[in-house]
Amino acid sequence: MSDMDLVVEICGSAGEGTISAGEILSRFMSEEGYDIMSFDSYPAEIRGFGKCVAHTRVGRGEVLTPGKYSDVLIALNDIHAIGQLPVLKEKGILIYDNKPPKYHLEDQSVVGWLEPGMIPYGIPLTELSIKASGNSKARNMVALGAFSALFGIDKTSFIESVKRRYGKKKQDIIDSNVNSFLEGYTWTLEHVRKIDPFRFDGTGAAVKRDQLIINGNEATAMGALAAGLHLYAGYPITPATKIMEIMSKELPKKGGIFLQTEDEISSIAHVIGAGYAGKRAMTGTSGPGFCLMSEFTGLAVMAEVPAVIVDSQRGGPSTGMPTKHEQSDLNIALNGGSGDCPRVVIAPTQVDECYQAAVLALYIAEKYQTLVILLLDFFLSNSIKNMDHPSPPDPKYLNTHVLPDDGDLPDFKRYKITDNGISPRTIPGKTGGMFFATGLEHDERGKPVYDTKSHTLMTEKRHRKHAGIAAEMIAPHITGCEGAVDIGVVSWGSSAGAAREAVAHATAKGIKAACFSTQFISPFPEQALRDFSKRCKKILVPEMNYSGQFANMIARYMERPMERLNMVTGLPMASEDILKKIEEIA
Amino acid sequence: MNTTRPSYLDEQIASVKDKGFLAYRTGELPTWCPGCGYFGITDAIYRACLELGLNNEDICAVSGIGCAGRFPVFMNVYGFHTLHGRSVPVASGVKLAREDLTVFAVAGDGDALGIGGGHLPHVARRNIDITLFLFDNSIYGLTKGQSSATTLYGQKTSSHPGGNPDSPVNPVKLALAYGASFVARGFAGEPEGLKHIIKKAIVHKGFSFVHITSPCVTFDKLNFTWKNLKENHSPIDENLHDVKDMEAAMRMAEHERFKLGVFYHDSKRLSYHDNLRELALKGA
Numbered sequence: 100m101s102d103m104d105l106v107v108e109i110c111g112s113a114g115e116g117t118i119s120a121g122e123i124l125s126r127f128m129s130e131e132g133y134d135i136m137s138f139d140s141y142p143a144e145i146r147g148f149g150k151c152v153a154h155t156r157v158g159r160g161e162v163l164t165p166g167k168y169s170d171v172l173i174a175l176n177d178i179h180a181i182g183q184l185p186v187l188k189e190k191g192i193l194i195y196d197n198k199p200p201k202y203h204l205e206d207q208s209v210v211g212w213l214e215p216g217m218i219p220y221g222i223p224l225t226e227l228s229i230k231a232s233g234n235s236k237a238r239n240m241v242a243l244g245a246f247s248a249l250f251g252i253d254k255t256s257f258i259e260s261v262k263r264r265y266g267k268k269k270q271d272i273i274d275s276n277v278n279s280f281l282e283g284y285t286w287t288l289e290h291v292r293k294i295d296p297f298r299f300d301g302t303g304a305a306v307k308r309d310q311l312i313i314n315g316n317e318a319t320a321m322g323a324l325a326a327g328l329h330l331y332a333g334y335p336i337t338p339a340t341k342i343m344e345i346m347s348k349e350l351p352k353k354g355g356i357f358l359q360t361e362d363e364i365s366s367i368a369h370v371i372g373a374g375y376a377g378k379r380a381m382t383g384t385s386g387p388g389f390c391l392m393s394e395f396t397g398l399a400v401m402a403e404v405p406a407v408i409v410d411s412q413r414g415g416p417s418t419g420m421p422t423k424h425e426q427s428d429l430n431i432a433l434n435g436g437s438g439d440c441p442r443v444v445i446a447p448t449q450v451d452e453c454y455q456a457a458v459l460a461l462y463i464a465e466k467y468q469t470l471v472i473l474l475l476d477f478f479l480s481n482s483i484k485n486m487d488h489p490s491p492p493d494p495k496y497l498n499t500h501v502l503p504d505d506g507d508l509p510d511f512k513r514y515k516i517t518d519n520g521i522s523p524r525t526i527p528g529k530t531g532g533m534f535f536a537t538g539l540e541h542d543e544r545g546k547p548v549y550d551t552k553s554h555t556l557m558t559e560k561r562h563r564k565h566a567g568i569a570a571e572m573i574a575p576h577i578t579g580c581e582g583a584v585d586i587g588v589v590s591w592g593s594s595a596g597a598a599r600e601a602v603a604h605a606t607a608k609g610i611k612a613a614c615f616s617t618q619f620i621s622p623f624p625e626q627a628l629r630d631f632s633k634r635c636k637k638i639l640v641p642e643m644n645y646s647g648q649f650a651n652m653i654a655r656y657m658e659r660p661m662e663r664l665n666m667v668t669g670l671p672m673a674s675e676d677i678l679k680k681i682e683e684i685a
Numbered sequence: 686m687n688t689t690r691p692s693y694l695d696e697q698i699a700s701v702k703d704k705g706f707l708a709y710r711t712g713e714l715p716t717w718c719p720g721c722g723y724f725g726i727t728d729a730i731y732r733a734c735l736e737l738g739l740n741n742e743d744i745c746a747v748s749g750i751g752c753a754g755r756f757p758v759f760m761n762v763y764g765f766h767t768l769h770g771r772s773v774p775v776a777s778g779v780k781l782a783r784e785d786l787t788v789f790a791v792a793g794d795g796d797a798l799g800i801g802g803g804h805l806p807h808v809a810r811r812n813i814d815i816t817l818f819l820f821d822n823s824i825y826g827l828t829k830g831q832s833s834a835t836t837l838y839g840q841k842t843s844s845h846p847g848g849n850p851d852s853p854v855n856p857v858k859l860a861l862a863y864g865a866s867f868v869a870r871g872f873a874g875e876p877e878g879l880k881h882i883i884k885k886a887i888v889h890k891g892f893s894f895v896h897i898t899s900p901c902v903t904f905d906k907l908n909f910t911w912k913n914l915k916e917n918h919s920p921i922d923e924n925l926h927d928v929k930d931m932e933a934a935m936r937m938a939e940h941e942r943f944k945l946g947v948f949y950h951d952s953k954r955l956s957y958h959d960n961l962r963e964l965a966l967k968g969a
Contacts, residue, residue, distance in 0.1 A: 360774070368775045368778060369774055369778035370778065371767075376778070376782040376786065377782070527743075528785065536765045
């Protein structure tokens with residue numbers, strides 16, 4: 100098969116090198132020009148012998164989802180791997196440790212649980228690991244050697260890739276890994292008869308592709324750093340902690356400030372303080388921390404101070420499921436806090452989009468002097484994707500303060516009513532530019548007032564900014580059939596990848612379908628959605644929450660009947676589930 | 686008809702203008718009640734800034750909510766009236782982003798010791814170079830006289846008409862225990878002494894905690910009145926108290942609740958920015 104699309108799961112116990120084997124495989128396949136997407140799972144508890152699964156999908160075309168079912172299961176630990184068999188496809192392949200008889204207790208050998216039609220390849224992983232490296236720790240590399248031999252992967256290229264990854268480590272560690280790989284590779288070629296159809300044809304190219312292999316948190320942090328972030332204040336919380344750790348390391352190198360605060364209230368307070376002082380600032384959190392920030396979101400909008408909050412959603416409500424995926428913070432992102440409080444909400448749909456979304460978030464917050472919420476989720480934060488090295492942001496996105504003319508400074512109207520809602524602001528230190536900012540309603544000079552006219556004019560001014568922001572928003576992404584279709588799938592956030600994939604499969608099956616997804620949730624591309632819905636007979640809105648938060652929000656723009664697909668599995672949206680629903684209602 | 690003002694008023698205005706500290710005032714008339722102690726505190730802050738020669742545009746005053754929260758409305762600097770209890774972390778954010786600015790955090794007793802009490806230990810242990818002015822009138826004034834964290838035990842308030850069942854916190858002792866590198870107490874009725882304390886606090890490079898007692902003339906007619914505060918307050922004898930001695934400061938904070946002056950001053954400790962530079966040098 101040249102049009103390769105393979106889902107590989109490596110399953111082992113914590114400490115067996117399961118996740119690192121997945122990383123090595125992902126990196127190598129990306130270098131060879133394949134698209135990859137990985138989504139690993141490991142125990143929430145740090146210690147112990149919990150189950151780890153490195154899940155990677157490798158494809159020739161654009162890989163949009165990690166895939167719900169696997170083609171290949173590599174079992175480093177039999178007991179744990181038995182639990183992964185339900186997601187192995189009907190004709191799936193098992194690579195397992197072919198240990199001596201009686202090694203296992205009855206029923207604890209994974210190969211004993213295979214269904215008819217599945218293909219087992221027994222490899223003496225432990226024995227070969229001991230032979231090659233003196234201990235059983237290198238079973239992951241033996242398994243990768245066996246995998247490479249079975250699926251026609253170029254041996255030399257793979258070894259070069261491993262060497263690049265371990266470049267800074269000691270020579271004996273590199274040797275042990277390479278030898279174990281070769282041991283598995285050679286043994287498999289000599290002893291195993293291949294009976295499955297899968298084969299990678301494209302490996303071993305002379306020129307390797309140089310790409311980033313990163314997750315959404317990393318892409319977000321990279322984007323913010325490239326956009327001139329000066330201060331990051333944060334409090335540890337899953338799944339956003341990684342952003343904080345990157346900032347702690349990278350910001351000081353750029354002359355910026357990283358602060359670990361006492362709570363999320365303090366985080367957003369520091370961001371708003373820095374924003375007031377004229378610097379780009381950001382915080383990152385998840386649902387529970389975002390709740391604590393609600394009061395400050397109102398202050399940012401009212402006092403017109405730039406602020407960016409990253410909310411990586413997890414299972415809720417309350418502490419909920421910290422290491423599980425959900426898209427259920429949309430309501431609080433759009434409506435949290437008191438009063439009429441227009442804010443910008445951007446929800447990237449893919450890892451590479453996180454980078455540009457972070458740049459845009461800081462730009463919009465600064466130029467429009469308002470609050471921007473970057474809505475990620477557990478899956479986007481943790482899924483790993485290959486992406487091109489991003490080019491530096493367009494200078495128009497950097498340093499975008501709207502400053503007053505010196506002639507305006509005597510009797511300076513900081514909150515001047517303007518057509519676009521943006522009032523020129525002074526930065527502390529500017530002579531004669533002193534002003535008073537407040538969360539109270541105020542007049543054009545910032546003086547607290549409570550009269551009908553001022554509150555009306557100021558409320559309108561704050562809302563007017565959204566027209567300008569809407570003109571700068573990223574256009575919705577529309578795929579699938581053109582013209583009239585039977586089913587239009589409307590999606591947001593990380594579910595959009597699954598929606599696009601489902602629509603592609605539906606189209607291939609002869610169903611006329613199209614997909615609409617948008618990164619901008621507020622302001623929202625209303626007209627584009629109205630136009631899209633007009634060419635659909637039915638609309639389907641799949642999302643990972645119970646109440647249909649996005650569907651409820653967009654119902655008012657719908658010109659056609661709307662069906663919903665709501666799931667709270669704690670797992671990323673699967674294209675298979677959307678496709679099933681499409682077929683049901685088509 | 687003669688409508689001219691009495692000539693002594695013009696003379697007074699001229700003499701005040703000559704002194705220069707009016708430059709720190711805005712055109713807004715303070716909204717505090719006549720007789721409020723906060724006028725005295727504000728006056729002392731203006732004079733301290735004048736004597737230190739600070740430029741208006743290089744000062745940022747961040748306040749919380751309550752009577753004290755209105756302070757930046759009346760001071761001609763970069764003012765930011767934030768949320769209840771949050772002046773300290775916002776001021777800290779301003780300072781971290783802009784080391785060149787002189788940053789004040791203004792908080793009432795409800796702000797700094799009630800709703801925002803959780804931020805104090807952290808700004809103190811980080812030693813962020815801001816000055817906290819704690820305007821303490823021992824009452825929630827703007828909401829009309831409820832008990833605060835410094836209201837006396839048994840004091841009758843609108844939230845505790847039968848007497849306050851809670852005991853008050855000791856703000857100076859708290860600040861010392863949290864590790865603030867500069868801790869002092871002033872009194873709104875002693876603006877000259879308060880001014881000297883404020884000058885030292887602003888110059889100190891690190892977190893300065895200035896506890897300022899002040900009467901609420903509207904909602905407390907019995908306890909922290911002008912008369913009682915004036916009678917009880919007395920200055921710290923600078924010859925007998927060593928401001929570098931933490932134990933002596935702690936003892937005095939515990940036993941002398943009305944002493945005025947600098948309790949503790951550690952000028953050697955590095956500020957947050959200096960610490961970052963120090964760690965970067967070690968890491969390099």
